[in-house]
Amino acid sequence: MNQYCISRKLFERAARVIPCGIYGHTSPVFTVPGRFPYYAVAARGCRYQDPDGNWYLDFLCGYGAVLLGYGYPQVEEAAARQREKGNCMNHPAPIMVELAEKLLEVTRFGSWVVFAKNGSDVTTWAIAVARLTTGRRKVLKVAGAYHGVGAWCNPTGYGFLPEERSHVHDFRWNDLDSFRKLVEEYHGDVAAVVLCPFHHPSYGRCILPDPGFFPTVRKICRREGIVLVLDDIRAGFRLHRGGSHQWLGIEPDILCLGKALGNGYPISVAIGREELRVAASRVFLTGTYWNNAVAMAAALEMLKILEQEPVVEHVQEVGRRFCQGLRELAWRYGFDLQCSGPPSMPFATFSGDDSFFLQQEFCARVAAQGVFLHPHHNWFMSYAHRDLDIAEAFDKIEIALRQLREGLVKR
Amino acid sequence: MNQYCISRKLFERAARVIPCGIYGHTSPVFTVPGRFPYYAVAARGCRYQDPDGNWYLDFLCGYGAVLLGYGYPQVEEAAARQREKGNCMNHPAPIMVELAEKLLEVTRFGSWVVFAKNGSDVTTWAIAVARLTTGRRKVLKVAGAYHGVGAWCNPTGYGFLPEERSHVHDFRWNDLDSFRKLVEEYHGDVAAVVLCPFHHPSYGRCILPDPGFFPTVRKICRREGIVLVLDDIRAGFRLHRGGSHQWLGIEPDILCLGKALGNGYPISVAIGREELRVAASRVFLTGTYWNNAVAMAAALEMLKILEQEPVVEHVQEVGRRFCQGLRELAWRYGFDLQCSGPPSMPFATFSGDDSFFLQQEFCARVAAQGVFLHPHHNWFMSYAHRDLDIAEAFDKIEIALRQLREGLVKR
Structure with missing residues (x-):
């Protein structure tokens, strides 16, 4: 499970010299503070690495700026x-x-x-x-x-x-x-x-x-x-x-x-x-x-x-499959996950989760497995997201869903 | 003497698809339309090239953005x-x-x-x-x-x-x-x-x-x-x-x-x-x-x-020498050229030239010799401006000053 020690140490240093440490749309308060990486050191295709050495399958793509994949x-x-x-x-x-x-x-x-x-x-x-x-x-x-x-x-x-x-x-x-x-x-x-x-x-x-x-x-x-x-x-x-x-x-x-x-x-x-x-x-x-x-x-x-190249067709199709698979996977663990938005830039929320508790817990646990799904901002698909990436994402997301289900049962 | 045929043809194309062809601080109306290059195709050190193949000794440095020289x-x-x-x-x-x-x-x-x-x-x-x-x-x-x-x-x-x-x-x-x-x-x-x-x-x-x-x-x-x-x-x-x-x-x-x-x-x-x-x-x-x-x-x-590196010292010193030499050179051709501003980002104007006629004619003729001096915006020195560059600039500026003097005599 990913740890964010170096991210957090860097952020402590940053908080002294930058208002809020990180501001704007990449501010940690926009995700769940402490449960997501704060910095990125490298990115290629549909993946990036944080300073703690964790790699992420990325579904945010630089907040949409990267359509073909990082470093195309x-x-x-x-x-x-x-x-x-x-x-x-x-x-x-x-x-x-x-x-x-x-x-x-x-x-x-x-x-x-x-x-x-x-x-x-x-x-x-x-x-x-x-x-x-x-x-x-x-x-x-x-x-x-x-x-x-x-x-x-x-x-x-x-x-x-x-x-x-x-x-x-x-x-x-x-x-x-x-x-x-x-x-x-x-x-x-x-x-x-x-x-x-x-x-x-x-x-x-x-x-x-x-x-x-x-x-x-x-x-x-x-x-x-x-x-x-x-x-x-x-x-x-x-x-x-x-x-x-x-x-x-x-x-x-x-x-x-x-x-x-x-x-x-x-x-x-x-x-x-x-x-x-x-x-x-x-x-x-x-x-x-x-x-x-x-x-x-x-x-x-x-x-x-x-x-x-069929870039737009690809991001729409891969997004469609991602949303569908995600919904089925969540359902298997007893969650009613609803996808909204166009499939190439979807967002998924849990029914009845008005407090965003499930959403935040889900995305944080997914991040800990090495998949970046933003809890509060729509996601983005890229031309670099291929079948194997989606399959790998599902494997990791499934672990998070199982933990989430078990965590809820224990509560 | 430099010609701007390709610059002008490109600009005609641009004027169809971009308001004013070029807008903002690089708009041709900010220099003297038709007598300066409109586009740049390459830049290195303190020089750049326009689409017509002309090279310029540059004293604007990307409107100040380039301090060490292009492509440092x-x-x-x-x-x-x-x-x-x-x-x-x-x-x-x-x-x-x-x-x-x-x-x-x-x-x-x-x-x-x-x-x-x-x-x-x-x-x-x-x-x-x-x-x-x-x-x-x-x-x-x-x-x-x-x-x-x-x-x-x-x-x-x-x-x-x-x-x-x-x-x-x-x-x-x-x-x-x-x-x-x-x-x-x-x-x-x-x-x-x-x-x-x-x-x-x-x-x-x-x-x-x-x-x-x-x-x-x-x-x-x-x-x-x-x-x-x-x-x-x-x-x-x-x-x-x-x-x-x-x-x-x-x-x-x-x-x-x-x-x-x-x-x-x-x-x-x-x-x-x-x-x-x-x-x-x-x-x-x-x-x-x-x-x-x-x-x-x-x-x-x-x-x-x-x-x-002594970058700031250099731009101040080379600017000082440039302004002094420019003033002496102009004086030799009967012009009272006044430098203003700090030497690292100076501007020079002709005494009594309230209409900017001399200034514009001077800068346009200097451009035709391959030296870029903006007629209406302060200039910038860079770390790439060296003695030989300044000497070359003076040789070319002198030609422009001689033409300017002769042009005035003929009028």
């Missing part, structure tokens, strides 16, 4: 070729143009692309473009949806002024009435609606869009002149190889992509429709490293691989 | 060693702790460090930390100073609401009266003052701080409980190897670093005093790639090199 050779080679030439320079590299063209080709709806580093960079910028285009103030988003750390959407709000968030309003996922109500209430003043392709709140089940949800939102936005921003940063390239709007069957006005796009290399993009080009040209955006050519080379290679 | 072997090797292990993973790598400890050691004032990607990430977050700590709203900054693209400071403001910027107020550089006036006007409501170590406005001469400026601001901030944020992103590691506050002789409350820290690898940090730790723990900050270990390995190696 073809991407690493493309990045290396560009690195040999140059990365952070006074001007963009020509590959920026090629990548923009390729992105427009595969996403099939927009006429321009901008590049940044963080997901937050492009969601925040997209809002500004919508406001400048429409001359309106209001931004509508779904309660509990995550769009980054910008002042307008920072999830805790600590440190931000009411003024900075005063024109952002929440409606409920899949609830067209609550959406319509806001559109009516702020009629003529709604600049944008921001949506993820499906709802994946932390500490909650994933919820797919109802069949009528996106088409109706799209129709209302078109009628009211509201800019529809699809925040596809988390889901992008795991639902469709050309962006999740094609999985949804709608056209957004702005599409935000990141994470999987660079297979771990830092890059985010916004893609938009011609009508927004003037505003997109005027809302100032820049960052020292935004032209870095290595991340662009990695992203371009990623898109080429998606054309050549 | 020791940094590239450290980055490669970490990349071989892992980069973007589910947890930080142990190197994060080591880097935080090293940063605190060399900057010698703070007790914690956070990591991000963009300069904007940390300046914007620092403001929120100051607001949460103080429970106040106002942020004071210098008119014309650049602190990133956040809603609160985005230089054009296009796309942002008055509400998002309503508690940000400008005073004038080196003007203590205008600073005191704001502190009095908003007495008890000033959360932070944000300052760069020297004033480097675009399209303007650099202005060093008056001797009393920083000490007085520091004293007033301490007395009034205002958080002093030093935005050292642009100047960091070119004025002092442990952060520009040590060059200024003051202690900030939060120090923001980026650019040179990673020698081109994307990383930014905020370092702060113990009193701000609680707020720093509460203002949520995160990004998919913020734990990326490769940029941290590059930054740690950078800091080690700064301890081992």
Whole structure:
């Protein structure tokens, strides 16, 4: 059974020099403190190693950033070729143009692309473009949806002024009435609606869009002149190889992509429709490293691989089998495990486990066996997850389930 | 004389798929459109190549991000060693702790460090930390100073609401009266003052701080409980190897670093005093790639090199000689060229050239000879700039000066 001694010692050292030791989405308080690794020293394919020497079969993939597997050779080679030439320079590299063209080709709806580093960079910028285009103030988003750390959407709000968030309003996922109500209430003043392709709140089940949800939102936005921003940063390239709007069957006005796009290399993009080009040209955006050519080379290679290999089909299929097997396995030990979300980025919860006790105990015991399943955040499948990996994961998960059952019986 | 045919053709292609073709600080409109290269294909040491095959002796260094020279072997090797292990993973790598400890050691004032990607990430977050700590709203900054693209400071403001910027107020550089006036006007409501170590406005001469400026601001901030944020992103590691506050002789409350820290690898940090730790723990900050270990390995190696080698001394000395030689050379052709700013990141302007005509013509002609001097943004020296490079630059600059003189005579 895995121990986390070195992880914990490192964390104690870190707690002296870094607020909370580790902050943000990788904070230990987001899993179960003390029962998961805190650091990673190496990663390859669908596995990583912690400082205590434990290896994990990984179902988080760098919180979705890694779609092909850690250190995917073809991407690493493309990045290396560009690195040999140059990365952070006074001007963009020509590959920026090629990548923009390729992105427009595969996403099939927009006429321009901008590049940044963080997901937050492009969601925040997209809002500004919508406001400048429409001359309106209001931004509508779904309660509990995550769009980054910008002042307008920072999830805790600590440190931000009411003024900075005063024109952002929440409606409920899949609830067209609550959406319509806001559109009516702020009629003529709604600049944008921001949506993820499906709802994946932390500490909650994933919820797919109802069949009528996106088409109706799209129709209302078109009628009211509201800019529809699809925040596809988390889901992008795991639902469709050309962006999740094609999985949804709608056209957004702005599409935000990141994470999987660079297979771990830092890059985010916004893609938009011609009508927004003037505003997109005027809302100032820049960052020292935004032209870095290595991340662009990695992203371009990623898109080429998606054309050549059945990556999306694979992550969907392997996720389907993983969810099904997991459910059957849990059932065998008397647990009703429910999978939610698309199979390529699923989440599993126990029925009736409102306190998350079972979930946390299950995931912690699974981690101790060398399989990483996040207890509070949706999981991610990768192209590196193969049959043997899934079989091995099931063997280890079964041990955890047996322990969990025995532990409950003893209590 | 350099031609930019391929650059321009690429740009035409780009203009179809990217708003303005190239946006942000590398936009061609920030130099002189048509008379500078638009793209870079390769870079080594203090030189880079454009798509037309022209090589440039570079005095911009990736807008300051490159301090040791492009592709500095020791940094590239450290980055490669970490990349071989892992980069973007589910947890930080142990190197994060080591880097935080090293940063605190060399900057010698703070007790914690956070990591991000963009300069904007940390300046914007620092403001929120100051607001949460103080429970106040106002942020004071210098008119014309650049602190990133956040809603609160985005230089054009296009796309942002008055509400998002309503508690940000400008005073004038080196003007203590205008600073005191704001502190009095908003007495008890000033959360932070944000300052760069020297004033480097675009399209303007650099202005060093008056001797009393920083000490007085520091004293007033301490007395009034205002958080002093030093935005050292642009100047960091070119004025002092442990952060520009040590060059200024003051202690900030939060120090923001980026650019040179990673020698081109994307990383930014905020370092702060113990009193701000609680707020720093509460203002949520995160990004998919913020734990990326490769940029941290590059930054740690950078800091080690700064301890081992006289990098800061070198960039200051070579900058001094460059400015002096440039001034003498210009004088020989009848131009009164004035250098401003610290010698390691100088800027030169022509006396009486208020329209920037001479400046633009000079820099464009210099570019045509294969030396990159930005006409509207301060320049940067690197550790790769050696005597022979400077001598070669002077030979080429002299040709440009002669042409400029002859062109003026003919007019």
